[in-house]
Amino acid sequence: MNKVERARLTATIERLSGWVTAATRMQAERADVEKAGKSAIHVLCRTVAIARGGRPAWQVVPLGPQAAIAIRQLAEANHLPAMSGADERDLASLTASVPKAIEESRSVLGARRLFARRERKDAGANAAEFLTGYEAWAIGRGLDATIENLRPTWTGAATLGAADALSDVVGLRPHLEKLGRLDLIDATPVHELPDAITALNSALKGEEEFRKEATRAGDAVRRAETNEVLAKMHVDRLREATAERLVTKPLVDAGITTVGAVKDTRNLESLPGIGPASARRIRGAAVTIEQTTFDEMPPRIDIKRKTATATILLKALGAWDAARSLRNATSDIERATELVDLAEAVSKQTTHLIVASATSQDAVELLVGVNAVVKRGMALSGARQTTTAPPRDPWEDFLSRPADYYGMLAELGFLTEDEGKAHGDLPEEIVEAVRALALNAEYLTVGTLRGYQSFGARFALVQRKVIIGDEMGLGKTVEAITVLAHLRGAHGLNHFIVVCPAAVVTNWIREIQSKSKLRAHRIHGNERERAALSWTRYGGVAVTTFETLNWFQDNYPLTLTIGAVIVDEAHYIKNPDAQRSRNTAALLRRSERAVFLTGTPLENRLDEFAALVKYLQPQLLVSTNGLSPRTFRKQVAPAYLRRNQEDVLQELPELIEVDEVVPMSSADTAAYRSAVQAGNFMAMRQAAMTQGPSSAKLERLKEIVAEAEANGRRVIVFSHFREVLDQVARALPGEVFGPLTGSVAAVARQRMVDEFSKAGHGAVLVSQIVAGGVGLNIQAASVIVICEPQLKPTTEWQAIARAHRMGQLDTVQVHRLLSEEGVDKRVTEILARKSALFDDFARHSDTAHSAEEAFDITERELAREVVEAERERLFAGGPGPDDAGESDEAAA
Incomplete structure (x- = not known):
């Protein structure tokens, strides 16, 4: 090889070495980008599963600051220039064969050629020939441009962030589409989710303590009632609790005559005629009876016997209700349970969420749940420091809403419902x-x-x-x-x-x-x-x-x-x-x-x-x-x-009172205005019931009677006014008894009640409230209708007590027919105001409880006040008679 050939070979080696270096660097850069892209996919595909009703509903990917880096890395990997199979083979040849040939060719260059053996010189000559040919092929192939074009030189990733996660530029969507429909949403609504769930859990824990206290108080009432029962239960009942033979005469001889006394006596063995074995059997029988009685004993709330244990129970129920009222959120708690994993995966640095739903559940519905939990949690966080205390007088609160208290007792398991009857005839799958x-x-x-x-x-x-x-x-x-x-x-x-x-x-x-x-x-x-x-x-x-x-x-x-x-x-x-x-x-x-x-x-x-x-x-x-x-x-x-x-309703009999607020018909209104203009208080009270078929109250009364008949019940209709009773008796279909008025002799009254009691379902007894409300037991009726508010609270109480008393097996429904506007509303408001005032001063007085007239309110004063108010409302205080109420009883 001459000098020119060696110079040409040296130039070839230099060019090819540069290509090898460039290709190796390019491959390393691509490998780094690909590795980062794969790592990014791993980071971005770590989803949080959310189940609703026990079934997967959503997969959520929280995106925070680290996610932005991963998104850029994945986008860079997504934008790597495509490398064909031919490109891979060319690069493999360049980076594997060429460096070896370059090394071998050096034996024919420089001082090495002078000392190299023949075989090395031959190998070097062959390598030189290969490199020369490879260079020509690579130039023709454009290999240097291929190397440059395959380098990861895309610069668009720098501006990408979490908001671009599902864009085609990033390339994440294909990796998640198998999960279902994908939505990218702002994560701000979930920032408060961890704190909200903490608040909910804290409230639940606190409520659970109130619940336990109410349960303990209920058991205390049951225990007290059990002790009262045992204190009256004769010792002979012990024999029913065991198969063993018990002798109770020694107990009776010792003055221990009740099961309660047996339970309270410690040293039964010291009694004459009772040995250790007998004492053990007697105690065992007493314990068995005590437990059986306790298990079957509901907590009794008797407004006539306000025991200390019952008062404690009402206080505990009131406190539990107050704690529950802070949340009243069964569904929110269920949602919070579903969202616990999401809450643990997000923080205030989370900027976006990718939400995948395989079913019809979408991201909007997920946010509805998140917002509900956050709203509830924020409310609890602000309210826990000011939890509503139970009422100062728990009995007053109980009397104002007994259904709520019985509902709580049922929820605690003290009052059980027959689930089969509660479900009606429904198929099991429903x-x-x-x-x-x-x-x-x-x-x-x-x-x-x-x-x-x-x-x-x-x-x-x-x-x-x-x-x-x-x-x-x-x-x-x-x-x-x-x-x-x-x-x-x-x-x-x-x-x-x-x-x-x-x-x-x-x-x-x-x-x-x-x-x-x-x-x-x-x-x-x-x-x-x-x-x-x-x-x-x-x-x-x-x-x-x-x-x-x-x-x-x-x-x-x-x-x-x-x-x-x-x-x-x-x-x-x-x-x-x-x-x-x-x-x-x-x-x-x-x-x-x-x-x-x-x-x-x-x-x-x-x-x-x-x-x-x-x-x-x-x-x-x-x-x-x-x-x-x-x-x-x-x-x-x-x-x-x-x-x-x-x-x-296992706590029957119960008194259910309903105020039926009825708008006046045009005929009612006309009659009422005339009565107001005349200053006739009693005519005002009757106006909405005496217009025949045009009377709105009368029409509502017919509906109540029809439903009572359909439900197998009998009805008593009370009114103060004879004319109203006559209208009712004429208007109602079916069996109507009465009117029972003060002019009917006592014997005839009872006969009328007896005939009514024997009558069929839907029968109606029409009675003047004073006449029918005193001295008669009418348990046959379980629906009471009072046509107008009475001027004495005791009048209604006594009338209702005729049906709602011992021996009544049905719940008693009391319907008060009240006109939406006018005298009924005025009388009700005035009586409520005056009754509240009386409660403050005299309700807990012995005199008040022993004298019913202490509850009465002067009728003349009430009539005058109502007439004046109604004139002002209807006629702007126009003139009229000044003797309103003078002939009250005559008008009746």
């Missing part, structure tokens, strides 16, 4: 589905739902379109409101409609406002247009009537999503051909959920009941011809739930 649903109570303010009420609401939610036919007095309205509150809290729905008779519109408005956080709108009367606009704009519950519904749908096409429709007194639409039925049916078609409320779904014919079912779930019934009752109940069971009071 029962299981109902049990699996957790109620969202975020928009519910009612203290405690009874177990059967919770079940009824969940049944309506699971089955979507149903009839709740619970017996009057079990709280169908509360169940319906619970359904609406759940739909608002759990699903975000906010437009609901209640269709009902005009007489109960006011009651619905009041119940919605008192038992939920939902906004109530009265779509009835003069303000219906304004209310309808407000409902459309702000959402809530539109309460309208069967008659107004047509106007409502014509003027407000209801293009909104209707979350649910409640139809109260649903038997009003049993005739599908009636206009009100067609209007209601049109509304039902616009909503996926509906609840019919009626205690009398079947009035005359089976087809009427079937018609109601067909509005809701038409597939359940094809024909009613020839169906047995059992078959019919089985067919309609998926759409119909009914419970009777005696089936679900």
